[in-house]
Amino acid sequence: MKIPIYYNYRNLLARKLTTGLTVLGIGLVVFVFSGVLMLAYGIKKTLVATGSEDNATVIRKASLTEMMSYITRDQVSIIESQPEIARGPDGKPLVAGELYVLISLNKIKNGDAANVVLRGVGPASMLVHSGVKLIEGRMFTEGLPELIVGKSTAQGFQGAQLGGSIRFAKQNWRVVGIFEAGKSAFESEVWGDVNQMLAAFNRPVVSSMTLKLADPSKFTALKERLEKDPRLSVDVKREKEYYADQSYAMTSFIKILGVVISVIFSFGAVIGAMITMYANIANRAKEIGTLRVLGFKRRNILSSFLVESILLSLAGGVVGVVFASFLSMKTISTTNWDTFSELAFGFAVTPEIVAYSLIFAVVMGVVGGFLPAVRAARMNILTALRAE
Amino acid sequence: MKILKLAIKNAGRHKLRTGLTIVGLAVAVMAFGLIRTVIDAWYAGAEASAPDRLVSRNAVNIIFPLPLSYKEQILKVPGVEKVSYAHWFGAYYTDPKQFFANFAVDHHTYFDLFPEVIVDSQTLANFRSQRNAAVVGQILADRFGWKPGDQVRLIGTIYPGDWDLVIAGIYHGRDKTTDESALMLRWDYLDETLRATVPVRAGYVGWYISKISSPAEAVRISAAIDSMFKNSLAETLTQTEKQFQLSFIAMSGTIITALRIISYLIIGILLLVLTNTMGMSARERISEYAVMKTLGFKPFHLVQLIADESLFISLSGGILGILLTFPMASGFGEAMKYYFPVFETKPQDLLVAGIFALCVGILASMFPILKATRVSIVDGLRSIG
Numbered sequence: 001m002k003i004p005i006y007y008n009y010r011n012l013l014a015r016k017l018t019t020g021l022t023v024l025g026i027g028l029v030v031f032v033f034s035g036v037l038m039l040a041y042g043i044k045k046t047l048v049a050t051g052s053e054d055n056a057t058v059i060r061k062a063s064l065t066e067m068m069s070y071i072t073r074d075q076v077s078i079i080e081s082q083p084e085i086a087r088g089p090d091g092k093p094l095v096a097g098e099l100y101v102l103i104s105l106n107k108i109k110n111g112d113a114a115n116v117v118l119r120g121v122g123p124a125s126m127l128v129h130s131g132v133k134l135i136e137g138r139m140f141t142e143g144l145p146e147l148i149v150g151k152s153t154a155q156g157f158q159g160a161q162l163g164g165s166i167r168f169a170k171q172n173w174r175v176v177g178i179f180e181a182g183k184s185a186f187e188s189e190v191w192g193d194v195n196q197m198l199a200a201f202n203r204p205v206v207s208s209m210t211l212k213l214a215d216p217s218k219f220t221a222l223k224e225r226l227e228k229d230p231r232l233s234v235d236v237k238r239e240k241e242y243y244a245d246q247s248y249a250m251t252s253f254i255k256i257l258g259v260v261i262s263v264i265f266s267f268g269a270v271i272g273a274m275i276t277m278y279a280n281i282a283n284r285a286k287e288i289g290t291l292r293v294l295g296f297k298r299r300n301i302l303s304s305f306l307v308e309s310i311l312l313s314l315a316g317g318v319v320g321v322v323f324a325s326f327l328s329m330k331t332i333s334t335t336n337w338d339t340f341s342e343l344a345f346g347f348a349v350t351p352e353i354v355a356y357s358l359i360f361a362v363v364m365g366v367v368g369g370f371l372p373a374v375r376a377a378r379m380n381i382l383t384a385l386r387a388e
Numbered sequence: 389m390k391i392l393k394l395a396i397k398n399a400g401r402h403k404l405r406t407g408l409t410i411v412g413l414a415v416a417v418m419a420f421g422l423i424r425t426v427i428d429a430w431y432a433g434a435e436a437s438a439p440d441r442l443v444s445r446n447a448v449n450i451i452f453p454l455p456l457s458y459k460e461q462i463l464k465v466p467g468v469e470k471v472s473y474a475h476w477f478g479a480y481y482t483d484p485k486q487f488f489a490n491f492a493v494d495h496h497t498y499f500d501l502f503p504e505v506i507v508d509s510q511t512l513a514n515f516r517s518q519r520n521a522a523v524v525g526q527i528l529a530d531r532f533g534w535k536p537g538d539q540v541r542l543i544g545t546i547y548p549g550d551w552d553l554v555i556a557g558i559y560h561g562r563d564k565t566t567d568e569s570a571l572m573l574r575w576d577y578l579d580e581t582l583r584a585t586v587p588v589r590a591g592y593v594g595w596y597i598s599k600i601s602s603p604a605e606a607v608r609i610s611a612a613i614d615s616m617f618k619n620s621l622a623e624t625l626t627q628t629e630k631q632f633q634l635s636f637i638a639m640s641g642t643i644i645t646a647l648r649i650i651s652y653l654i655i656g657i658l659l660l661v662l663t664n665t666m667g668m669s670a671r672e673r674i675s676e677y678a679v680m681k682t683l684g685f686k687p688f689h690l691v692q693l694i695a696d697e698s699l700f701i702s703l704s705g706g707i708l709g710i711l712l713t714f715p716m717a718s719g720f721g722e723a724m725k726y727y728f729p730v731f732e733t734k735p736q737d738l739l740v741a742g743i744f745a746l747c748v749g750i751l752a753s754m755f756p757i758l759k760a761t762r763v764s765i766v767d768g769l770r771s772i773g
Contacts, residue, residue: 021664028657032650039646060548064484067451068546102449112638115449168448170619201452202621204588233548248485253727254643257426260720264419265654271412272661275405279668335639340451342639 003291003300008308011280012315018276019312025272026316026364027323029265034324034357036258038347040251042328043336046345047247050184051240054086054216055128058209058226061233065246065339066100066208075232079209084222086214088127094212096125099197101207102341103168103190105157114335114342116153118168120194120206128212132186137162137177142193145200148177150187152344156333160190169200185243188333188344210239246338253337266364269316273368277309281376288376289384302377309369310362317361324357325349391689395696398669406701409665413705413748414712416658417741421713422720423651424737427644429721430637432730436565437629439603441501444596444613445632447623450476453592454622465612467605468598472497475575475594479542479551481532488528488726490542490571491594492578495521501599504562511536511557519577521556525568527729529558547578549585569729597629655744658705662752666698670756677760678768687761694760698753699746706745710738 012019051057058079059069071079076097085093099120104113123142126132140146149160154175159165165172173192181187194206213219223236237245281288288301324347333344399406444462446452453475462471475492495516499507507515507523514536515521524534534540534555542551553573561568575593582590600609610626617624627635637644670677677690713733721731763771 017667018664021660021667025657025660025664028653028660032653062543062545062548064545068478102451104447104449110641112641113635114639115451170621170623249487261419261423261650264415264422265650265657267415268412268419268654268657268661271408271415272657272664275408275412275661275665275668278404278408332642334642 003296003304005307005311008304008311011284011308012312015280018279022272022276022312023316023319025269026313026361027319029262029269029364030317030320030357030361031324032265033258033262033360034321034349034353035327035347036254036262037353037356038324038327038349040254040258041350041353042345042348043250043254043343044244044247045348046183046343047185047243047336048240049131049182050186051238051243052130052212053238053240054213055239056211056213056219056222057237057239057242058211058234059207059237059242061227061235063235066098067102067339067341069100069207070205071097071207071209071234072205075234076206076209078229078231079211079226079234082211082222082226084211084213084215084218086212088124092124094124094128096122096128096210097194097206098122098125098208098210099194099201099203099206101197101201103166105153105160105166107156108158109156111158114157115340116157117189117339117341118197119189119191120197121191122194125191125194125210128210129181129186131182131184132179133181134177134179137175140176140191140193143196144193145171145173145196146176147173147190147192148179149175149191150189151178151180152187152331152333153190153342154178156342156344166190169197171200183346185246185343188342246336249337250334262360266360270364270368273309273312273365274372276312277305277369277372278375280308281305281372285379285384285387288379289381289387292379292381292384298377301379302373305373305376306366306369309373310365313361313365313368314358316364317358320361321354321357391692392696395693396700398673398693399697399700402669405665405668409661409701410705410708412661413658413702413745414708416654416661417706417709417745418712418716420651420654420741420744421710421733421737422716423647423654424740425713425717425721425731425733426728427647427651428734428737429728429731430640430644432565432728432732433567434630434633434637436504436563436567436730437633438504439606439628439630440600441629442598442600442606442610442613442626443629443632444598444624444626445594447614447625450595452622453594454596454624456591456593458596458617458622458624459593461616462596462598462613465598465609465616467601467609468613469601470497470501470599471596472501473575473593473596474498474572475578475592476546477542477544477573477578478546479544481540481542484543484545486726488531488569488571489567490573492575493572495574495576498572498597501597504566506560506562508557511559514556515574518554518556519574519580520551520553522553522571522573523556523559524571525729526558526560527569527725528571529555531569531726547582547589549581551581564732565730567729569726596624598626603628655748658702658745658748659751662698662702662705662748663755665701666694666752666756669697670694670759674760674763674768674771678763678765678771681765681768690760691757694756695750695753698756699749702745702749702752706742709745710741713738713741 063069102115105116164175327347336343477490538555613626717733
């Protein structure tokens with residue numbers, strides 16, 4: 001017969017301080033563990049949201065990002081004439097040839113300089129990147145030194161607010177609009193007229209081209225034709241994959257470091273749980289003896305104390321996950337190592353992260369509770385009953 | 389003294405519990421030391437910088453280059469002794485995800501400005517005599533198994549194509565903080581190739597490094613250099629080498645802040661574990677405390693007794709943790725050496741860890757002290773633990 005879980009539950013409540021401290025210890029570890037996973041996932045989610053399923057990105061062969069890429073004018077016209085490209089309301093192909101450079105802006109918070117993406121966009125860009133919407137001000141006027149700024153950049157950088165001005169390439173550029181883009185990486189960028197910018201930076205060519213496909217299933221055909229074309233020397237990627245790839249360095253670094261720290265960290269909490277369980281058993285020797293006299297087997301005692309330890313750690317796991325999920329209200333921003341530019345993102349929770357965190361907590365409970373439970377199960381009935 | 393002896397005896401009453409607590413504290417202190425070492429590793433580049441070197445880059449952003457012609461103009465600024473230049477090359481070897489620093493440098497002057505980068509005369513002679521030569525750091529050479537004389541093909545990202553280089557030799561760092569994981573190739577090799585393929589991109593460098601006569605002149609000289617190029621298409625921003633390095637570190641400021649927060653949470657867990665242990669002991673010994681009070685021990689004796697025990701445990705854990713930090717950090721540093729070329733635990737990190745252990749010892753004894761001193765003799769004697 002099994003010892004009811006209610007017995008363990010009452011026992012944990014009986015010693016509130018010890019239980020509370022142990023739960024808090026495990027909670028802290030789970031908080032860090034799930035916080036780190038949420039951070040890594042937040043970066044990935046933001047970048048994945050940036051690309052659309054039905055867009056293709058064209059960059060120069062072997063360039064890893066748009067920053068290193070350039071596409072010459074004769075190549076532009078070849079790419080524009082591909083039949084898979086969707087057409088806009090005016091009948092023109094939905095192709096955005098864009099200039100991509102970095103400028104240094106200072107953060108409002110501490111004045112530190114950071115690299116911000118400056119994207120020169122054309123008339124088709126707003127249709128190709130369909131998630132982008134102006135929320136304040138107006139669109140820039142073609143031919144004028146005007147900019148529209150992503151929401152995150154406007155919140156974080158000096159001079160990037162509506163009516164502000166940003167200086168580069170011997171000119172002051174006025175901020176006339178703020179846009180949002182479904183929490184994607186575009187919200188960390190600054191956009192202006194591509195022709196104005198090419199002239200200002202004295203550049204003859206655009207960096208990349210983004211094409212909207214009429215039928216996304218034709219992507220492979222388009223990719224093969226463009227990549228094999230001897231007049232071009234380009235890589236064609238699905239926009240979604242192109243952006244998702246940019247999360248690689250950051251997320252793998254954060255995951256490796258975070259998991260190593262959490263595992264080392266968890267030793268502290270496991271030992272805390274062990275101390276608590278050993279003390280529980282020492283204090284309850286008489287009870288254990290009584291249970292044995294009543295006919296409960298050694299294995300019942302073992303599983304009962306293991307269950308108690310798991311309950312303890314699960315409570316810690318829940319505390320940790322609940323506090324970690326409050327982090328998702330916070331937006332943070334850092335330089336993405338793959339693009340060398342500032343990226344704003346949030347902590348993001350997924351069911352998997354919650355599950356991993358609770359499993360991690362339960363593992364801590366099992367590891368911490370096993371030896372004490374064995375000791376309880378091996379107690380001699382007579383000595384246990386005689387204990388004070 | 390007697391009280392201290394009694395406190396240590398008390399700590400030995402539950403050997404398993406005390407032992408576990410000490411191990412728990414040691415692991416936490418070690419984790420703290422490790423995270424602090426990771427943070428230090430970030431700042432290694434800034435620490436390694438010399439106060440008498442200035443770096444000039446394009447004011448808009450470092451990704452924009454500067455014309456080669458600036459070199460002669462910068463040399464004319466009073467106080468500037470030598471000028472060299474470098475250009476970020478950004479190529480990779482076989483796998484783009486295996487990042488390493490590689491840049492094109494002026495083969496005549498670059499190593500003169502960096503005395504902490506030790507290049508033997510044979511290597512330098514090879515580098516200067518062969519156009520496609522490259523000098524690599526020891527860590528990088530070990531990583532890819534490169535030896536002097538090897539042919540190495542890098543794949544360009546910023547400058548497309550395959551770049552066949554010959555390893556002229558291996559450089560070593562003079563100091564522990566010198567990065568030994570970079571590759572330097574010749575700028576003139578890059579430039580001549582560009583002149584033949586993409587002539588508009590030729591004739592540019594990434595940044596200038598100036599050696600100045602005295603660090604005290606840094607502000608004046610920086611301003612003088614920048615004012616020369618004001619209102620040109622490529623305005624400059626001149627900083628000391630340290631500021632230049634710190635500006636890169638600041639870009640990862642959020643990650644560093646997160647690591648700092650985690651290191652404080654670790655101190656939190658230290659406190660929880662020790663408070664739990666001390667709380668248990670105090671609860672079990674309430675009747676003893678009452679007996680001691682009856683015998684005439686004053687409250688401050690009890691305070692001393694409990695605090696001594698708590699400090700004994702926390703300092704044992706702290707010292708063990710500090711000792712464990714060294715093997716742990718060297719193992720971790722070995723595993724992460726491509727991320728952190730310089731990975732050294734600093735004495736001040738361990739000192740901080742020790743101070744935290746001490747504070748935790750004091751804080752953890754507060755609650756049991758309150759309980760022991762407040763309880764009345766009658767209640768204490770009645771208590772059954």
